[in-house]
Amino acid sequence: MPESTKQELLVGVDLGGTKILAGIFSPQLQLLQTAKLSTKSERGFDAVVSRIARCVRDAADEADLGLKQVRAIGIGAPGAVDPDSGEVIFAPNLRWKDAPLKKALEKELEIPVFVENDCNICTLGVHEVELKGRARSLIGIFLGTGVGGGLILDGKLYSGFNKTAGEVGHMVIQVGGPKCGCGNNGCFEALASRTALFREIQKAVKEGGKTVLTEMLGADLAEMKSGDLRKALRKGDKLVEKVVESAAEHTGIAVANLINIFNPEVVVLGGGVVEALEDEMMSIIVETALDYAMPGTTKGIEIVASKLGDLAGVTGGAVLARQRAK
Amino acid sequence: MPESTKQELLVGVDLGGTKILAGIFSPQLQLLQTAKLSTKSERGFDAVVSRIARCVRDAADEADLGLKQVRAIGIGAPGAVDPDSGEVIFAPNLRWKDAPLKKALEKELEIPVFVENDCNICTLGVHEVELKGRARSLIGIFLGTGVGGGLILDGKLYSGFNKTAGEVGHMVIQVGGPKCGCGNNGCFEALASRTALFREIQKAVKEGGKTVLTEMLGADLAEMKSGDLRKALRKGDKLVEKVVESAAEHTGIAVANLINIFNPEVVVLGGGVVEALEDEMMSIIVETALDYAMPGTTKGIEIVASKLGDLAGVTGGAVLARQRAK
Numbered sequence: 001m002p003e004s005t006k007q008e009l010l011v012g013v014d015l016g017g018t019k020i021l022a023g024i025f026s027p028q029l030q031l032l033q034t035a036k037l038s039t040k041s042e043r044g045f046d047a048v049v050s051r052i053a054r055c056v057r058d059a060a061d062e063a064d065l066g067l068k069q070v071r072a073i074g075i076g077a078p079g080a081v082d083p084d085s086g087e088v089i090f091a092p093n094l095r096w097k098d099a100p101l102k103k104a105l106e107k108e109l110e111i112p113v114f115v116e117n118d119c120n121i122c123t124l125g126v127h128e129v130e131l132k133g134r135a136r137s138l139i140g141i142f143l144g145t146g147v148g149g150g151l152i153l154d155g156k157l158y159s160g161f162n163k164t165a166g167e168v169g170h171m172v173i174q175v176g177g178p179k180c181g182c183g184n185n186g187c188f189e190a191l192a193s194r195t196a197l198f199r200e201i202q203k204a205v206k207e208g209g210k211t212v213l214t215e216m217l218g219a220d221l222a223e224m225k226s227g228d229l230r231k232a233l234r235k236g237d238k239l240v241e242k243v244v245e246s247a248a249e250h251t252g253i254a255v256a257n258l259i260n261i262f263n264p265e266v267v268v269l270g271g272g273v274v275e276a277l278e279d280e281m282m283s284i285i286v287e288t289a290l291d292y293a294m295p296g297t298t299k300g301i302e303i304v305a306s307k308l309g310d311l312a313g314v315t316g317g318a319v320l321a322r323q324r325a326k
Numbered sequence: 327m328p329e330s331t332k333q334e335l336l337v338g339v340d341l342g343g344t345k346i347l348a349g350i351f352s353p354q355l356q357l358l359q360t361a362k363l364s365t366k367s368e369r370g371f372d373a374v375v376s377r378i379a380r381c382v383r384d385a386a387d388e389a390d391l392g393l394k395q396v397r398a399i400g401i402g403a404p405g406a407v408d409p410d411s412g413e414v415i416f417a418p419n420l421r422w423k424d425a426p427l428k429k430a431l432e433k434e435l436e437i438p439v440f441v442e443n444d445c446n447i448c449t450l451g452v453h454e455v456e457l458k459g460r461a462r463s464l465i466g467i468f469l470g471t472g473v474g475g476g477l478i479l480d481g482k483l484y485s486g487f488n489k490t491a492g493e494v495g496h497m498v499i500q501v502g503g504p505k506c507g508c509g510n511n512g513c514f515e516a517l518a519s520r521t522a523l524f525r526e527i528q529k530a531v532k533e534g535g536k537t538v539l540t541e542m543l544g545a546d547l548a549e550m551k552s553g554d555l556r557k558a559l560r561k562g563d564k565l566v567e568k569v570v571e572s573a574a575e576h577t578g579i580a581v582a583n584l585i586n587i588f589n590p591e592v593v594v595l596g597g598g599v600v601e602a603l604e605d606e607m608m609s610i611i612v613e614t615a616l617d618y619a620m621p622g623t624t625k626g627i628e629i630v631a632s633k634l635g636d637l638a639g640v641t642g643g644a645v646l647a648r649q650r651a652k
Binding site for chain 1: 512
């Protein structure tokens with residue numbers, strides 16, 4: 001791309017509890033370059049804002065582009081966000097409360113900044129880029145450390161009365177079930193997140209269950225990652241298979257609940273767990289969802305895994321930037 | 327109201343599995359007259375259509391009004407409906423499949439007819455008449471023989487890709503819980519409908535539990551009604567209290583799920599169970615919902631019982647007629 005003084009590039013930022021990923025996009029939403037930095041939230045809000053700015057500058061520099069060519073930046077933040085003010089109302093993973101992210105980052109970079117919840121952003125990215133805006137209604141469900149979601153209704157992001165819609169991870173699907181990080185019991189997140197998978201495996205091992213994971217990682221399974229579960233499954237590990245199947249079944253039931261309630265055209269699953277275990281989980285998720293959904297609700301609808309993987313966040317950020325920039 | 331040849335009146339019809347209720351409304355949606363007939367679905371589709379027509383004529387006649395003054399009729403039917411064609415796709419309680427209700431009734435009455443799902447219609451009635459269209463987003467939840475719901479999003483009825491949205495009764499909230507009529511286990515409906523309440527009471531009595539209901543109704547409790555539960559509660563019946571409390575708690579969890587997912591401005595509860603047991607259930611429902619909903623989601627939202635009672639259906643029918651009639 002030739003050097004230009006036109007402000008036509010878009011930047012998407014995926015701000016997570018542990019890492020910042022920035023992506024530079026063409027006006028047609030083609031990804032030109034990414035850059036990654038650790039978040040280091042323990043250093044406080046100002047330091048994180050500077051790191052986001054540095055990550056954006058790094059990505060631009062790596063692609064031989066200048067920030068003057070950037071029209072707007074869209075950021076997904078892990079928590080409750082006021083998209084109008086660009087404040088992060090509450091983000092426990094960052095230890096932020098009422099953090100003026102838009103204002104602070106605009107001051108640092110002198111580029112318009114727009115902020116949204118991270119799962120909303122991922123859903124927006126999937127809808128606009130992966131599905132080319134085709135579906136009028138879409139639910140995005142992201143299984144990672146936690147479980148989050150986003151809703152597209154009538155072709156637009158739906159955020160609800162307090163801008164908190166899409167908290168599908170805290171839908172209770174098993175009253176009296178396992179304790180969730182939120183304090184309730186039996187949330188979808190407590191049954192199908194990475195945290196839930198690891199908890200169940202560790203519990204089974206403590207109760208004397210056998211798995212190749214202890215050979216791979218040691219008895220305490222301290223450094224376990226989603227990819228390790230995939231490796232164990234490929235080695236025919238029955239304990240891991242049972243735990244992953246159970247998480248997939250619970251995800252299928254959660255998908256059916258959302259189909260019964262919303263009747264969306266497309267349900268997209270993403271996040272680290274689905275990315276690592278797609279082959280093992282998706283067929284069970286789809287089968288269970290179709291089994292539990294009411295007759296007539298699933299005709300013509302799609303339940304699919306996102307192909308965007310780790311890039312859903314930055315992609316959605318660029319979409320948000322394009323939508324909101326004047 | 328003076329006799330007039332202007333076609334300005336609106337008719338709402340609540341078509342249920344056992345009864346038909348018709349209401350004549352002023353153009354300002356004031357209820358002028360109702361009439362009631364049993365459905366007699368065993369006589370087949372044509373007979374039911376004739377009975378709906380007769381019920382509408384009865385209501386008009388009783389109010390000294392003529393059908394010529396009616397602008398349009400809106401009907402809520404208990405099942406999946408295609409609101410564009412006015413066909414009832416599937417209504418198990420009526421034993422209807424692909425039933426051309428709009429067409430047949432228009433032929434019979436020579437008045438434009440519009441059809442919707444019964445819970446959608448009730449939600450529409452509550453939104454437009456009880457809340458005066460105030461809430462941008464609303465979930466209506468109706469606890470009766472089964473549990474149904476309707477969604478208002480961005481101020482309009484939301485029906486989804488296959489027009490089946492709002493099946494909140496078949497949201498699984500207790501994996502492995504009691505069997506539901508739909509074949510799944512642990513649906514909201516299997517934990518909080520009238521059927522579920524009666525099942526739990528009958529089970530407890532079989533297991534030796536004591537209740538004044540057996541004195542009131544005989545040992546088999548065959549003719550039990552929601553109102554009997556209210557009477558038993560007022561007599562301090564501990565068995566009934568426990569069952570009703572459990573249903574209210576499960577309803578509260580279901581409400582919290584919907585708040586987490588949708589973040590609506592208002593949640594309205596209605597239906598025969600709520601109408602009969604409002605004093606006993608609503609405080610538990612609200613308390614449980616606020617307890618289970620995520621922080622920040624409930625700020626400024628309302629969780630209330632509908633005041634429309636049995637008239638929600640006919641009211642919503644009149645609203646539909648007014649919205650859809652040219």
